[in-house]
Amino acid sequence: MADQAAAAAAAGYTVPPDHDQGGRILRTVWVLISLSTVVVAARIYTKARKTHRLYWDDYLIFLALLFGFVHAALVSKAVSTGMGRHMMYLTPDQREDTFRIGALTLVWAFLSPMTGRIGFCVTLLFLTGTDPGVKRWPIWVVIFLQLAVNISTIIVFYTQCGGNVDIMWRIASTGNAALYLEKCENYHVQTDYGYFQGSFNTLTDAFLTALPAILIEHTRLSVRAKLGLSLLLCLSVLAMIASIVKTYYAKALSEQLDYTWDLCSYVIWLSVELNVVIIVASVPLLRPMFERDRRRTGSAQLQKWDTSTTLSSIFSKKRARTNLSRVDSEENIIEPQGNQYPMERMGIQVTHEVTVTYQPSDQAYVHAALVGLVQGEIANPRLART
Secondary structure, X not given: OHHHHHHHHHOOOOOOOOOOOHHXXXXXXXXXXXXXXXXXXXXXXXXXXXHOOOOHHHHHHHHHHHHHHHHHHHHHHHHHHOOOOOHHHOOHHHHHHHHHHHHHHHHXXXXXXXXXXXXXXXXXXXXXXXXXXXOOHHHHHHHHXXXXXXXXXXXXXXXXXXXXXXXXXXXXXXXHHXXXXXXXXXXXXXXXXXXXXXXXHHHHHHHHHHHHHHXXXXXXXXXXXXXXXXXXXXXXXXXXXXHHHHHHHHHHHHOOOOHXXXXXXXXXXXXXXXXXXXXXXXXXXXXXXXXXXXXXXXXXXXXXXXXXXXXXXXXXXXXXXXXXXXXXXXXXXXXXXXXXXXXXHOEEEEEEEEEXXXXXXXXXXXXXXXXXXXXXXXXXXXXXXX
């Protein structure tokens, strides 16, 4: 409010200008969530076109995207009530609305990247199923810890004032600051827990970067192919960087004097982190969209022997795949029987005997084929090339 700013100036305090960071927040949040939407849509299209079905990792990433949209919508609402401006220029109602909506944004800002990381963990569970040399239990541990740490962060935030949750957004009102100090935990607690949560998520991203590198190292590919595959599967390093920066800005959680201004960088990096997690978890599965030239090259070789096998047969309800495994030729001298054939039509008839084998088309090798691991392409040759 202008009168509060004037009073502060009269008292000898330095009064900041009434700048508004709301536009920067909105541009960042909506550009990133739009990019995530495009990438997830491409992921779902690729999976549906290639496999005629979706898997658990797809549903989790889609859920993370929905959480991201809820976060973006709430951030937009918070900006409309004063987020991005200095508190002294806001009315008491604006402050309370901004604090309340801002508190709600944190829930979805934690749930979205958590769900995205778990979604990528499920993808890695599929991929490690093709490599007996890689244990899967560490992935399950990471999934459990992701749930435990991030859910507990939300609980700690919302229980810091016991049952008086509304004190958190009424703190800026006259007389409520003392009530906050009396009823609530030290506000440094949420900052410290924010550092812990951010550090754990950073370690998770480091794990999600290292594990695909191990899978790639174990596969039989050229060095060039391994490098290309690493660029797709090890993108969690970008999420790790975003998590580090976001954790640094978590210090704003203990800034009580100008909350609506000081939290802006933290809000922006929350959005960066959740969208980067969604994107890097989806990009590896977009690889088939850029393999058209390779498919055309191999299609002529496949057409002769495998034209009767369709993609739908790979992902049928019986989960079986039909592959042409062997072609034999047999020459028999056919003797005419009775008057069925004239004598002059005696000759050699060549028959081709086709043996068809059926193999289970499981989730592990399907995902390995989609991302380009050679064991998956061997198990699903048509999936790798169609």
